[in-house]
Amino acid sequence: MNRLRFTRSRQKAPVIVGGLLLFGLLAVSLGTLEHAIQWHNVQTLTGAIRHEPSLEPVVPLTAFVSGDVGHASTVTKLAHRATSWFGHDDLGRSLFYRVWPGLLVSLAIGLAAAFIAAVVGTTWGATAAIFGGRVDRAMMRVVDVLYGLPYILMVILLKIALTEPLAKLFGGRTVGADLAILLVAIGGVSWLTMARVVRGQVLALKQQPYVEAARATGASTYYLLRHHLLPNLVGPVLTYATLVIPQAILQESFLSFLGIGVQAPTPSLGRLAADGIEAVNTFVGFWWLIVFPCLVLVIALVSLNFIGDALRDAFDPKSNQAALLS
């Protein structure tokens, strides 16, 4: 029923900027992915340990292609030059080829967490608010209890309880099990606030005269949900979901630190930034180790926020007025 409407230049500008930025980041990430994986396989301690960023590559081309240097294509040469753009870490690994796959991992975790929060939280909160009374009280007490549990303890218990069965499920590979636990841990917390937000919203919507009008004419609960409640929930849910993404990315770095989730060689932006902070604490500031992961993280989050705002406006028929007033 609601057609997406990206009208008025005021609204357009952030969407275009956000969309282009995110598109650019994704393009670079996917474009460099092949080289990142190759480079990860071939790299050894190259002597470029904690080498600062430079435009000229410090690692010889032979180490990068590990084959016939003479026949290296232009693309390969460019990819080789890029190895030193973001500097090298304490094992001599090219930060450039760790930041971009790290972005992909972080975004995937953030989006998955936002998706879990949106689906579980909306279902839970809306159900509680629609049925009301005892059902509502019981369901919201569950949320309260989950809120009250110490988060880290819960995650560690989850890790202990689920690693074995999940590893079996993934055919003996713990990487899959670790990621699954990570998503359960992040998703398991992020939907709680979403459920509360949605419940409050539905309770407010239920009081709206237009909902009463539909009830007065004999509309069923399903009709109310489909035509009045859900369309009016899209805005708040999207807004809150865009807030969940950065939270999840930050939680991921924290959980990875505890040994849950993304494990050592696999990069994620949170992981890289956490490593970078340790490096900066020494006498010499290896600034690039923290600046580049954070810079990419900031750009990604800002563009996601722009897109989230635009989506919310696009679902709100009144937004044209709002944009003019603000």
Next chain:
Amino acid sequence: MNTTEKEIAGDDARVLLRVRDLHKHYPARGLSLRGSRETVRAVDGVTFDIAQGETLGLVGESGCGKTTLSRMLLRLIEPTDGQVYFEGHDVLAASGEQLRALRQRMQLVFQDPTGSLNPRMRVGAIVAEPLVVHGLGDRPQRQRRVEEVLERVGLSGSDCDRYPHEFSGGQRQRIGIARALAPKPALLICDEPVSALDVSIQSQILNLLSDLKTALGLSMLFIAHDLAVVRHVSDRVAVMHAGRLVEVASVAALFASPSHPYTKTLLAAVPNLISEPDRSLVGDRANA
């Protein structure tokens, strides 16, 4: 009470809505520490009839139970006690499909023209809502009916694709009226339909309602707190005070010689800016 009972009895065959001794009591949540079960009698024994094609005005101050009463007729609020018959059917005994069928014939017009229209729905979808809910007609038939009622209330069929926020307050109230008319109701319950509008628009909406009533043979329960408004549209007026109907009389009788002291107070409270001699309230004010 006897005189009012006679007043409202009317001709039995022509009675559309019959309300007998309707009650709604709420448990009071007070500071009572001893747990004594006090009740608030929001509606306390209301009895009246509405005849085919008649408009009954219902006046009373805020909080006297007017809205609770109107919601009970549609079972949006369950009455504590009493009887409601609509077109000969027992409303309070109806359930499921019967209740849905009754709700199709009784439609509400709301006070708040902005809040009663979903901001995310186009006008066409809003007006078609009762038709969709009751499964009346197919899509093109509904579209035709929507355009028909929109034109009936003074809007254009081409307004279907616009959103409520693109309209003025008076136009939004017209949309609300069009929605109520769409499923061809017998009774229109208007809950303060003009009190949120400014005065110049009020008369337009009142005239529209009067026109609709004569053109479509509608019956109306017209709730308001403004006596001038009620006088304009009603055939008879019921005065409500603290959950009870204190006086029910024809418009002429009520305004000429109010019998209940509360009615007199109410009449005396009307600001007298119009200096028509027959509407002069000076005498009443002296009595009150």
